[in-house]
Amino acid sequence: IDDDGIGHGPFPVRVTVTITDDEFVCDFTGTHPQVPGPINATRTGLLSSIRTIFKAVTGPLIPVNEGCFRPVKVICPPRTIFTAERPAPVSTYWETKAYAIDLVWKALAAVLPDRLTAGHFLSVCGTVISGRHPDTGDLFILVEPQAGGWGAGARKDGESGLVCSGDGETYVIPVEVTETRHGVMVDQFAFNVDGGGAGQFRGGRGLVRDYRIIADEAQLTATFGRFKFPPWSVAGGHPGSPNFVKVLHQGGREVVFGKCARYRLARGDVARLVTGSGGGWGDPARRDRALIQRDLRDEMITPEEAHETYGLSGIAAPAGQTAADREGR
Numbered sequence: 001i002d003d004d005g006i007g008h009g010p011f012p013v014r015v016t017v018t019i020t021d022d023e024f025v026c027d028f029t030g031t032h033p034q035v036p037g038p039i040n041a042t043r044t045g046l047l048s049s050i051r052t053i054f055k056a057v058t059g060p061l062i063p064v065n066e067g068c069f070r071p072v073k074v075i076c077p078p079r080t081i082f083t084a085e086r087p088a089p090v091s092t093y094w095e096t097k098a099y100a101i102d103l104v105w106k107a108l109a110a111v112l113p114d115r116l117t118a119g120h121f122l123s124v125c126g127t128v129i130s131g132r133h134p135d136t137g138d139l140f141i142l143v144e145p146q147a148g149g150w151g152a153g154a155r156k157d158g159e160s161g162l163v164c165s166g167d168g169e170t171y172v173i174p175v176e177v178t179e180t181r182h183g184v185m186v187d188q189f190a191f192n193v194d195g196g197g198a199g200q201f202r203g204g205r206g207l208v209r210d211y212r213i214i215a216d217e218a219q220l221t222a223t224f225g226r227f228k229f230p231p232w233s234v235a236g237g238h239p240g241s242p243n244f245v246k247v248l249h250q251g252g253r254e255v256v257f258g259k260c261a262r263y264r265l266a267r268g269d270v271a272r273l274v275t276g277s278g279g280g281w282g283d284p285a286r287r288d289r290a291l292i293q294r295d296l297r298d299e300m301i302t303p304e305e306a307h308e309t310y311g312l313s314g315i316a317a318p319a320g321q322t323a324a325d326r327e328g329r
Contacts, residue, residue, distance in 0.1 A: 001081065001099055002228040004037020005092070005259040010228060011035060011081055015103040026050050026104055028076035040084030041096040043076065049100035050074050052165070057108065057115045095225045098122050098166045109234050117158060118151030118199075118279030119232040121206055123225035123243050124167045125275055129211060129265075131183050131218035140215075142182045144173045146224075148275030149197060149204035149240060151231060157291075158204030158278035160191060160300075183215030192274055193302055196230060196241030198309045199280025200287050203231065203240045205300055206275035213265045220247070220263040220271050227258025230276055237280025238309070246272040284310050 003009030011032035018025040034040045041049075051069050062068065076083050082100055084090060102122055109116040125146035133140045145167050150158040163170070175186045188210035197203025224243040231240030247255045247263065248270040265271065292310050295301040306312045 001039065001096065002225060002258055004035045004039045005223070005261070006037040008035055008037060013081065013099055013103060015107060017104055017107045022071060023073050024054055024071045025073045025075065028074070028080065028082055031076065031080045031082055034079050034081055034084035034088040038089035038091040039081070039093070039096050040088045040090045041082050041093040041100070042090060043083040045093055045097045046076060046082045046100050047074055049097045050104060053101045053104045057112060092126070092223050094124055094166055095223060098124070098164060098225065101165055106232055113154035117153040118203060118234045118237060118281050119240065120150040120158070120164065120278045121148030121226060121231060121240065121243055121276040122164055124164055124223065125243055125273065126223040127273060128221040129182065129184060129218055129271065131213070131215040133183050134215050140182045142173065142178065142184065145170050146207065146209065146273050146275045147172050148206040148243065149192070149277035151240070151278035152197065152199050152201035152203050152237060152281035154281055155201065157202045158197065160204040161207050162204070183213065183218060184211040185214055186210065187212045187270065191300060192241065192277060193300060194241060195305055197233075197238060197277035197280045198284040198305070199233060199237030200282025200284065201237070201280065202287070202295070203237070203278030203280050206241065206243070206277050209273045211271045211273070213267055213269050213271070216267055218265045220265055221261050222259060224258040226276060231279040233279035234281045236283040238284065240279045241276040243276045244274050246274065248272060
């Protein structure tokens with residue numbers, strides 16, 4: 001886990017998964033103790049996470065009842081980052097719950113290739129921007145997750161631009177609604193094609209969203225996990241890419257981080273929200289040439305990636321377009 005949002009980390013987390021005829025045992029012994037920052041989860045949250053991944057690999061379409069989870073056994077010492085106790089802060093517990101799901105997912109992906117993919121961007125990437133609306137003078141608050149890239153499977157590319165595994169009930173706000181209700185303009189809403197996730201099957205693409213502040217001032221709070229450690233790959237694929245926030249201040253100063261609280265923004269500043277691509281599956285050299293050509297046509301990979309990562313020769317960028325042009329777009 002990257003950090004706790006107040007300067008500590010990274011924190012190692014571990015699981016051993018044992019499957020018998022009667023039990024599905026997840027042992028988190030060796031996981032880091034609870035931490036000072038507000039990312040701790042509780043034992044109840046840990047159990048919820050393991051039930052989620054267990055249901056995903058056993059029978060996701062079966063109606064849920066307590067009997068579905070009778071084989072599940074969770075072992076974890078007290079007062080870890082997954083089983084925190086008072087007075088440990090837990091206000092962004094959902095990020096750490098996602099890591100618990102991801103650990104078991106990673107342990108099983110290579111042995112259950114028909115049911116699990118490579119790692120995905122994982123984080124809710126919670127985003128809060130607040131201030132006073134420049135037209136009405138009313139207070140506004142924008143609260144949303146960010147969608148990102150999911151991992152590739154043994155026979156398919158990953159999905160692009162979906163919310164993470166722990167975020168099924170909140171949605172990315174449409175551009176038109178955002179610009180009407182909040183003191184921001186959306187300068188960019190695009191796929192993140194800056195690499196990551198190459199493979200015989202490619203990880204899905206994350207997103208890039210630029211919020212330009214048009215209020216006199218605003219504040220940004222963000223909880224972007226998987227900022228330092230990208231989504232994992234399987235069977236020789238390449239890791240995905242990390243999530244991050246880049247603030248482009250007026251005057252040219254840029255600041256990059258994963259988490260912040262009430263970061264001050266001024267009129268004209270841009271909060272660029274970037275979510276990662278999912279991990280790849282299989283050696284990129286084995287990717288079907290037709291799929292590479294399709295990705296180029298759809299601008300899901302760059303000409304540089306097609307040549308350098310996939311070995312496709314004779315690649316040219318669209319007429320007049322450079323890497324700098326793509327960044328500007």
